Amino acid sequence: MKLDLSNLKKEASREGYGRALVKLGEKNKEVVALCCDLTDSTRVELFKKKFPERFIEIGVAEQNMAGIAAGLAMLGKIPFMSSYAVFSPGRNWDQIRVSICYNNVDVKIQGAHAGISVGRDGATHQALEDIAITRVLPNMTVLVPCDSIQAEKATIASASKKGPVYIRLSRTKTPLFTDYNTPFKIGKADIYRSGSDVCIISCGTMVYESLIAADDLAREGIKATVMNCHSIKPIDNDTISSMARKCGAVVTAEEHQINGGLGGAVAEVLGKSCPVPIEMVGVLDTFGESGEPEELIKKYGCTSKEIISSVKAVLKRKR
Amino acid sequence: MIKRVTEIKKLEILSDNIREDIIKMLVEAGSGHSAGPLGMADVFTALYFNVMNHNPNDPEWKDRDRLILSNGHICPVLYAVLARSGYFAMKELKTLRKLGSILQGHPHRHSAPGIETSTGPLGQGSSVAAGIAYGAKMDKKRFKVFLSMGDGECDEGQCWETFMFAGKNKLDNLIAFIDRNFIQIDGNTEQIMPLEPLADKIKSFNWNVQVIDGNNMKQIISAFSKAKASKGKPSMIICKTIPGKGVSFMERRFEWHGKVPVKDEALKALHEICEHECKLRKWDSQKCKLLINKCGMLE
Ligand SMILES: Cc1ncc(C[n+]2csc(CCOP(=O)(O)OP(=O)(O)O)c2C)c(N)n1
Numbered sequence: 001m002k003l004d005l006s007n008l009k010k011e012a013s014r015e016g017y018g019r020a021l022v023k024l025g026e027k028n029k030e031v032v033a034l035c036c037d038l039t040d041s042t043r044v045e046l047f048k049k050k051f052p053e054r055f056i057e058i059g060v061a062e063q064n065m066a067g068i069a070a071g072l073a074m075l076g077k078i079p080f081m082s083s084y085a086v087f088s089p090g091r092n093w094d095q096i097r098v099s100i101c102y103n104n105v106d107v108k109i110q111g112a113h114a115g116i117s118v119g120r121d122g123a124t125h126q127a128l129e130d131i132a133i134t135r136v137l138p139n140m141t142v143l144v145p146c147d148s149i150q151a152e153k154a155t156i157a158s159a160s161k162k163g164p165v166y167i168r169l170s171r172t173k174t175p176l177f178t179d180y181n182t183p184f185k186i187g188k189a190d191i192y193r194s195g196s197d198v199c200i201i202s203c204g205t206m207v208y209e210s211l212i213a214a215d216d217l218a219r220e221g222i223k224a225t226v227m228n229c230h231s232i233k234p235i236d237n238d239t240i241s242s243m244a245r246k247c248g249a250v251v252t253a254e255e256h257q258i259n260g261g262l263g264g265a266v267a268e269v270l271g272k273s274c275p276v277p278i279e280m281v282g283v284l285d286t287f288g289e290s291g292e293p294e295e296l297i298k299k300y301g302c303t304s305k306e307i308i309s310s311v312k313a314v315l316k317r318k319r
Numbered sequence: 320m321i322k323r324v325t326e327i328k329k330l331e332i333l334s335d336n337i338r339e340d341i342i343k344m345l346v347e348a349g350s351g352h353s354a355g356p357l358g359m360a361d362v363f364t365a366l367y368f369n370v371m372n373h374n375p376n377d378p379e380w381k382d383r384d385r386l387i388l389s390n391g392h393i394c395p396v397l398y399a400v401l402a403r404s405g406y407f408a409m410k411e412l413k414t415l416r417k418l419g420s421i422l423q424g425h426p427h428r429h430s431a432p433g434i435e436t437s438t439g440p441l442g443q444g445s446s447v448a449a450g451i452a453y454g455a456k457m458d459k460k461r462f463k464v465f466l467s468m469g470d471g472e473c474d475e476g477q478c479w480e481t482f483m484f485a486g487k488n489k490l491d492n493l494i495a496f497i498d499r500n501f502i503q504i505d506g507n508t509e510q511i512m513p514l515e516p517l518a519d520k521i522k523s524f525n526w527n528v529q530v531i532d533g534n535n536m537k538q539i540i541s542a543f544s545k546a547k548a549s550k551g552k553p554s555m556i557i558c559k560t561i562p563g564k565g566v567s568f569m570e571r572r573f574e575w576h577g578k579v580p581v582k583d584e585a586l587k588a589l590h591e592i593c594e595h596e597c598k599l600r601k602w603d604s605q606k607c608k609l610l611i612n613k614c615g616m617l618e
Binding site: 032053054056058059061063064065066067068069070071072073074075077094095098099102103104 | 427428429435436437438439440442443444445446447448449450451452453454455457458460476477480481483484
C-alpha cells in the first residue's frame with residue numbers, strides 16, 4: 001500500500017471519535033454516550049448536541065461512569081464512555097476490571113489525551129500506562145488508531161465488536177495519512193510499507209513517525225517494513241511473526257511506556273514464535289512534564305529520530 | 320412468576336430456613352462471611368418471596384425486578400434465596416467456593432442463574448444498579464432495581480457518586496437498602512469511619528429515606544411497598560440489623576464478619592435456629608425435638 005506523505009492535513013484523532021459517535025447514533029438507537037465533565041475535549045459534544053436524550057452527564061466521577069455504563073449495557077445498550085485516559089481507565093481500573101470485563105458487557109471506553117504529546121498539562125494528564133493496564137484484562141479489546149480517520153473507523157468497528165473495547169486517542173493534531181479506503185480490521189495489523197531489512201511495528205501517532213523514519217532509512221539503503229499494529233489486543237500474531245521472520249529484526253514504537261505497552265506485547269509474541277532482536281522506542285520508565293507537544297516528543301524520545309537510531313542498533317544485533 | 324408468600328409467619332419461618340442454609344454452606348466451604356448474611360436473611364427472604372417480581376424458570380425475563388448485591392461478600396444469603404426460590408438445585412449450595420462451582424466466593428454474573436452482576440470490590444454494584452435504573456427509564460420499563468449495600472461499604476466514595484447521580488436523575492425505580500449492622504472488618508463502623516447521621520446525609524442527596532428494624536418482617540414488607548410507590552426520588556431503606564442474627568454467639572460481634580463456624584459451632588448454631596423455628600411454629604416439645612434433630616444434621 002502506498003501512502004502519500006506530502007502536504008498532509010492535520011487533525012487530532014479524538015475528532016474522528018466524535019464524528020463516529022454521531023454516525024453510530026444515527027444508525028443505532030441503542031448507542032448512548034457518557035462523559036465525566038469533559039464533553040468538549042473528548043468530542044462527545046457532537047453526539048450530545050445531536051442526541052441529547054441519549055447523552056448522560058456523569059460529573060467528575062469516572063468510577064461511577066464505568067458502573068453506570070455496565071448497567072446500561074446489561075439492558076442491551078451500547079454505551080461509549082469518555083474521559084481522559086489517565087482517569088479512565090486510570091482512576092476506574094477496578095470498575096472496568098470487574099463491572100465491565102468480568103461481566104463481559106458491551107461497554108466502549110474512550111481514553112482521550114493519551115501519550116506524552118498531551119503537552120502543557122504535564123505528567124498527571126499524560127497517560128503512558130493505559131495500554132499496559134487495559135491489555136492485561138480478560139475480554140478486553142485494545143485499539144490504538146494512528147490518525148483521525150482510523151479513529152473514526154476504530155470507533156465504528158468497536159460498536160459491533162462484542163464485549164469491552166478500549167480506544168486510545170491523542171489530543172494534538174497529527175498528520176492525516178490514511179483515508180477512508182485504507183483497510184482497517186480489529187485484530188489485523190496493516191503493512192504500510194514493505195522492506196526486508198527490518199520491521200518497524202508501531203501504533204498511534206508513532207505510525208507516521210515510522211513512515212518518515214523508513215523514508216530516511218531508504219535514502220541510506222536500509223529497507224524497512226512499516227506495520228501499523230492498531231490492535232494491541234487481540235494482537236495479530238501471524239502478521240507480526242511472519243514479518244519478523246522475513247526481516248530478522250524488529251523495532252517497536254509507541255507513545256507509551258515500553259514496559260507493558262506495544263513493545264512488551266510484540267516481545268511476548270516473538271519470544272514464543274520467532275525470537276529476533278528487538279529494540280523498543282517509547283517512554284523509558286519515567287513520567288512526563290509540561291511543555292509543547294513537539295518539545296516533549298523530542299525530549300522523551302518519540303520521534304522518527306529514535307526509530308532510526310533503534311533500527312541501526314537492531315541491525316547490528318541481527319544475525 | 321414466583322408464588323408470593325404473604326403470611327408474615329411463613330416468611331419468618333422461611334428466613335430461619337435460609338439461616339440454616341447459610342450455616343451449612345459456610346461450614347462446608349470453610350471460609351467466607353457469617354455475620355452479614357445471617358443479619359440480612361429476613362430482608363432477602365422478604366425480597367425473593369414477597370417483594371420482587373421475578374421468575375426462577377426464566378432468569379433472563381426482560382421485565383424482572385433486578386437485585387444488585389453491591390456488598391458481594393454476603394452472597395451466601397443471596398445464593399440461599401436463589402436456591403430456595405428455584406434458580407438452581409439446593410445441592411449446589413454445598414459447592415460454595417469450591418473449584419468448578421457455580422457459586423463463586425463473590426458473585427459472578429455468568430456463573431449462576433439469577434446473578435445480575437459480578438461484585439466483591441465494594442461500591443461497584445451501586446453504580447451498576449444506577450445504570451440499570453437509568454436505562455430502564457430511557458426504555459420506559461416498569462421494573463424496579465433493588466440495591467443491597469453494606470454500611471462499611473459506604474466508606475467507598477463510589478457509593479456517594481451513585482447517591483448524587485440517582486438523586487439528580489430522580490431514579491424512583493431504584494430502591495437501595497443498607498445493612499446497618501454497625502460492623503465492618505476492623506470493628507464498629509462509628510469508630511472505623513463514622514457514618515452518622517446516615518439517614519440525613521442520604522436525604523440531603525435527594526432520596527426518600529426510611530429507617531427500619533431490618534429483622535422485623537412486617538416493617539421490611541411495609542418499607543419496601545412504600546419504596547415501590549415512591550415518585551420522583553430514589554428510595555433508601557436503612558435496615559438496622561443484628562449482625563449474626565439468630566446465632567447467640569455471633570450476634571453483634573464484628574469478629575464474625577469474615578469468619579465461619581467450625582463443625583461444633585455450626586451444630587450449636589443450627590440448634591438455635593431450629594429452636595427458633597419451633598417457637599414460630601408453636602409446635603409441642605415432641606415434634607420440636609424431631610425437627611431439631613433433623614435440622615441439626617450436617618449431612
Ligand atoms: C474495594 C474493597 N475494599 C476492601 C474490601 C474488603 N472487605 C470486604 S467486606 C469489608 C467490610 C465491609 O463492611 P460492611 O459493608 O459493613 O459489611 P458487613 O460487615 O456488614 O458484612 C471489606 C473492607 C472489599 N471487598 N472491597
